Every structure is written in C-alpha cells, then in structure tokens.
Amino acid sequence: DLQMTQSPSSLSASVGDRVTITCRTSQSVRNLLNWYQQKPGEAPKLLIYSTSILQSGVPSRFSGSGSGTDFTLSISSLQPEDFATYYCQQSYSIPNTFGPGTRVDIK
Amino acid sequence: EVKLVESGGGLAQPGRSLRLSCAPSEFTLDAYAMHWVRQAPGKGPEWVAGITWNSKSIGYADSVKGRFTISRDNAKNSLYLQMDSLRTEDTAVYYCVKDIRRNYFQGLDVWGQGTTVTVSS
Numbered sequence: 001d002l003q004m005t006q007s008p009s010s011l012s013a014s015v016g017d018r019v020t021i022t023c024r025t026s027q028s029v030r031n032l033l034n035w036y037q038q039k040p041g042e043a044p045k046l047l048i049y050s051t052s053i054l055q056s057g058v059p060s061r062f063s064g065s066g067s068g069t070d071f072t073l074s075i076s077s078l079q080p081e082d083f084a085t086y087y088c089q090q091s092y093s094i095p096n097t098f099g100p101g102t103r104v105d106i107k
Numbered sequence: 108e109v110k111l112v113e114s115g116g117g118l119a120q121p122g123r124s125l126r127l128s129c130a131p132s133e134f135t136l137d138a139y140a141m142h143w144v145r146q147a148p149g150k151g152p153e154w155v156a157g158i159t160w161n162s163k164s165i166g167y168a169d170s171v172k173g174r175f176t177i178s179r180d181n182a183k184n185s186l187y188l189q190m191d192s193l194r195t196e197d198t199a200v201y202y203c204v205k206d207i208r209r210n211y212f213q214g215l216d217v218w219g220q221g222t223t224v225t226v227s228s
C-alpha cells in the first residue's frame with residue numbers, strides 16, 4: 001500500500017503566523033491529494049481537494065500546492081479557529097490512505 | 108442542510124457481526140460515490156471502504172478486506188457496511204461520508220455525525 005507521512009507531527013504557532021504543513025507519499029498520487037481539518041469531538045472537514053482546489057466555504061487563507069509525492073498545506077495568517085489537527089489523504093489508489101496528522105496548537 | 112445519518116452501531120463480541128446503515132437528507136445518494144471512514148479513540152481517521160454510484164468500483168482497506176462489505180441501495184437511498192468477524196481493533200466511531208464525485212473517488216465533502224462500534228467480550 002501507498003504510505004503517507006506528514007511533517008511536522010505537531011507545531012505551536014501564534015495568531016497571525018504563516019503555517020506550512022508537508023505531506024509526502026511513497027508513490028506518485030498525481031494531484032489526487034486532499035487536506036482535512038479536525039477539531040476535538042467533530043468529524044473531519046474537507047479544506048482542499050485535488051492538491052489546490054479550495055472547498056466551498058473555506059477561507060482563502062488556506063492554500064495547497066504540490067504534485068507527485070510532495071504536497072503542502074499553507075495557512076497564510078493563522079486565526080484562533082484554525083487551531084486543530086490537519087490530515088492529508090490520497091484518493092489516487094485503493095486504499096485511500098490518510099496521513100498521520102499534524103496538530104497545530106497555540107504558542 | 109445536506110446531512111448524513113448513520114445507524115446500527117453498538118456493542119458486539121469478537122467474532123460477531125454488525126450492520127451499519129446510512130441515509131442522506133437533502134440529496135440523493137445515487138449522484139455520488141460514498142465511503143465509510145472510522146476513527147479509533149485518540150487516533151486519526153482510517154479509510155475503510157468506498158463505492159461508486161453504480162457499485163461498479165468498490166475498494167477496501169487491507170485491515171477489513173474479506174470481513175467487511177460495503178453496499179448501497181440507490182432505490183432506498185441508503186448505504187450499508189456489513190461487518191463480520193469483528194475484532195477488538197475494529198472499535199471506533201464509523202462515519203458515513205459522501206464523495207465529491209460520482210464515478211471515482213476524489214474527496215470527502217460531507218460527513219455524518221458518526222456511530223460508535225465497540226467490540227469487546
């Protein structure tokens with residue numbers, strides 16, 4: 001199966017900071033890489049699909065880039081409601097694996 | 108509001124079976140591929156199974172292959188997950204999830220509230 005890694009596993013940041021999270025896959029997934037945000041007690045929420053397409057209703061401070069095996073989620077100016085755990089997921093091959101997650105908390 | 112409602116979770120002994128169901132509101136199931144995703148306590152989400160709108164493409168996680176069966180009945184507007192030979196490691200919240208697309212898997216945009224499955228003797 002295709003393996004997923006994310007870095008860092010956690011980070012501390014302040015409101016207004018720019019945050020970057022990286023996802024790496026063991027084989028190319030072309031552009032079929034998605035990003036989700038999850039807050040405690042809630043289901044994950046789709047932020048970005050197909051590497052860089054912003055899901056409807058998601059603020060424009062979120063952006064995605066990459067291709068092949070290396071992908072990035074960026075938050076341009078961290079807001080209080082952005083403190084959460086972020087997961088990447090590939091939808092290129094079965095099983096549609098999730099990454100291990102990156103926890104973003106308050107510095 | 109577009110919603111998904113799961114049912115059928117509960118407590119089961121190892122080796123027994125459970126069947127989860129999922130019904131949408133404010134949309135028809137046959138327009139989309141659908142998935143089941145689970146999340147064990149304190150862990151990240153794990154994709155379990157997916158099915159395209161016409162059931163022609165179905166996939167499973169290795170951890171459930173041969174034990175779980177995903178199916179859908181578009182006439183009844185329902186999605187199912189038959190879980191056989193349950194193991195303690197299947198304990199998790201199970202989410203019914205809608206895909207963006209109909210005939211392939213792209214992204215998971217609508218999630219149910221989840222139903223809890225506990226496997227214990």
